Amino acid sequence: MTDLKPSPEEVAQTLMQDVQILMNYYRTNEYPPPSFENGSPAHAVPENAPRHVKIARDAAMNSALKIFDLFAGPSQFLSNLTVSYQSLACLRWLCHFNILKLVPLQGDITFDALAAAANVPKNTLKSIARMAMTARLFYEPTPDRIAHTATSAWLATNQPLHDWALYICKEAVAVALNMVEATEKWPSSTETNQTAFNIALQTDLPFFAHLKTRPEHLRLYSEYQKAVASTEGLDLQHLVHGYDWQALGKAQIVDVGGSIGLASVALATAYPDLSFVVQELPDVVKQGKEYISNLKDESIASRITYATHNFFDDQPIIGAEVYLLRMILHYWSIEESAKILRKLVSVLKPNSSRILVMDTVLPSPGSVTTVTERQLRTRDLAMLQIHNSGERNIEDWEAIYKEADPRLRVKRVHLPFGSQMSVMELVLDV
Numbered sequence: 406m407t408d409l410k411p412s413p414e415e416v417a418q419t420l421m422q423d424v425q426i427l428m429n430y431y432r433t434n435e436y437p438p439p440s441f442e443n444g445s446p447a448h449a450v451p452e453n454a455p456r457h458v459k460i461a462r463d464a465a466m467n468s469a470l471k472i473f474d475l476f477a478g479p480s481q482f483l484s485n486l487t488v489s490y491q492s493l494a495c496l497r498w499l500c501h502f503n504i505l506k507l508v509p510l511q512g513d514i515t516f517d518a519l520a521a522a523a524n525v526p527k528n529t530l531k532s533i534a535r536m537a538m539t540a541r542l543f544y545e546p547t548p549d550r551i552a553h554t555a556t557s558a559w560l561a562t563n564q565p566l567h568d569w570a571l572y573i574c575k576e577a578v579a580v581a582l583n584m585v586e587a588t589e590k591w592p593s594s595t596e597t598n599q600t601a602f603n604i605a606l607q608t609d610l611p612f613f614a615h616l617k618t619r620p621e622h623l624r625l626y627s628e629y630q631k632a633v634a635s636t637e638g639l640d641l642q643h644l645v646h647g648y649d650w651q652a653l654g655k656a657q658i659v660d661v662g663g664s665i666g667l668a669s670v671a672l673a674t675a676y677p678d679l680s681f682v683v684q685e686l687p688d689v690v691k692q693g694k695e696y697i698s699n700l701k702d703e704s705i706a707s708r709i710t711y712a713t714h715n716f717f718d719d720q721p722i723i724g725a726e727v728y729l730l731r732m733i734l735h736y737w738s739i740e741e742s743a744k745i746l747r748k749l750v751s752v753l754k755p756n757s758s759r760i761l762v763m764d765t766v767l768p769s770p771g772s773v774t775t776v777t778e779r780q781l782r783t784r785d786l787a788m789l790q791i792h793n794s795g796e797r798n799i800e801d802w803e804a805i806y807k808e809a810d811p812r813l814r815v816k817r818v819h820l821p822f823g824s825q826m827s828v829m830e831l832v833l834d835v
């Protein structure tokens with residue numbers, strides 16, 4: 406439940422306790438505490454930090470946000486909102502004119518020299534860079550000179566993140582701002598080509614078909630996917646440790662819509678008794694075969710095969726132990742999701758087959774920290790704006806399973822620690 410009247414003092418005390426947990430961890434493990442300085446670690450807590458430390462970090466961020474919102478109050482709500490859109494506009498400009506990469510990684514540069522190198526007006530650069538500095542992107546070590554902070558250097562040296570930034574600021578914002586027009590034009594539509602994306606990009610094609618027609622966007626989107634996939638909450642290790650794969654013994658896994666096979670490779674690496682068929686669209690199968698042969702690991706490659714298969718067609722593999730649908734159904738409407746599932750239900754062997762759906766299960770409002778919830782809801786809205794689908798809560802998922810086949814039963818829902826997606830195990834009741 407949302408607490409509408411938190412005591413600022415109590416929030417501050419909780420914040421201090423969590424900060425103490427973090428500082429003790431840094432001291433004991435000789436890990437540098439977070440700082441804005443260029444060269445400090447990009448991860449405020451390392452991946453191998455214990456669970457209580459990660460929880461303290463999330464809680465500290467949440468308390469700090471709560472304090473900010475409390476003291477900003479209604480009177481500063483809109484003025485802070487203007488900061489958000491200006492920050493996005495600045496980041497787009499800085500990425501577009503390559504400013505992040507033109508600022509030297511060591512030392513600093515004058516605004517004059519930077520403006521000349523980027524071929525942009527100096528005063529515009531100054532205004533934009535100084536606004537960005539308020540978001541800890543760059544700083545001004547001495548008047549009229551600019552240098553990197555930890556965040557600006559991290560974006561400058563990490564191409565997928567640089568592309569992700571551009572994708573957000575250029576495309577995602579324009580799409581999001583067209584939600585009104587999409588609702589007015591196509592209220593309640595579940596068609597994949599009647600979305601805010603279609604209005605913003607002025608196209609009749611669904612998102613993926615449209616991407617194919619614009620190579621630069623396809624590249625930007627692929628990089629964006631890579632960057633997203635490497636974020637903590639979507640790490641493949643959550644799949645590897647989020648289900649008792651060991652208990653299956655020797656088993657066949659059908660990785661439906663498995664892309665180039667990253668999930669299958671991660672599982673094959675951890676579990677030598679498992680073998681895999683990655684089912685995909687023809688172009689992706691081709692990429693997958695290249696990917697696996699480039700791995701040059703026969704112990705993995707010998708257990709993974711690729712097959713062209715459209716998941717709306719009849720499933721050719723009967724009675725496999727597992728049919729995996731990772732990050733598939735959230736792109737599709739209830740009806741389409743049910744169609745995809747039905748093709749699997751018809752080949753399940755009672756007692757020995759199951760479907761594993763790995764996707765987000767939305768928490769009920771206010772039941773997790775705001776810091777976590779707003780990230781999940783951001784993805785929910787992106788699904789709506791681009792695909793006319795959305796993330797689902799457990800009741801929504803259960804309704805889809807029932808719609809697919811009333812005999813489908815959710816045996817277990819498990820949210821691995823730190824994961825944004827749950828593993829839902831579905832079996833056939835006979």
Ligand SMILES: C[S@@+](CC[C@H](N)C(=O)[O-])C[C@H]1O[C@@H](n2cnc3c(N)ncnc32)[C@H](O)[C@@H]1O
Pocket residue numbers: 661662663664665667668684685686689714715716717730731732733
């Ligand atoms: C977000 S990716 C998920 C990939 C993978 N399961 C994972 O967890 O990384 C969705 C995949 O669905 C595939 N796909 C889309 N439509 C499909 C269809 N009709 N039949 C089979 N695969 C499809 C896409 O090519 C894409 O690789």
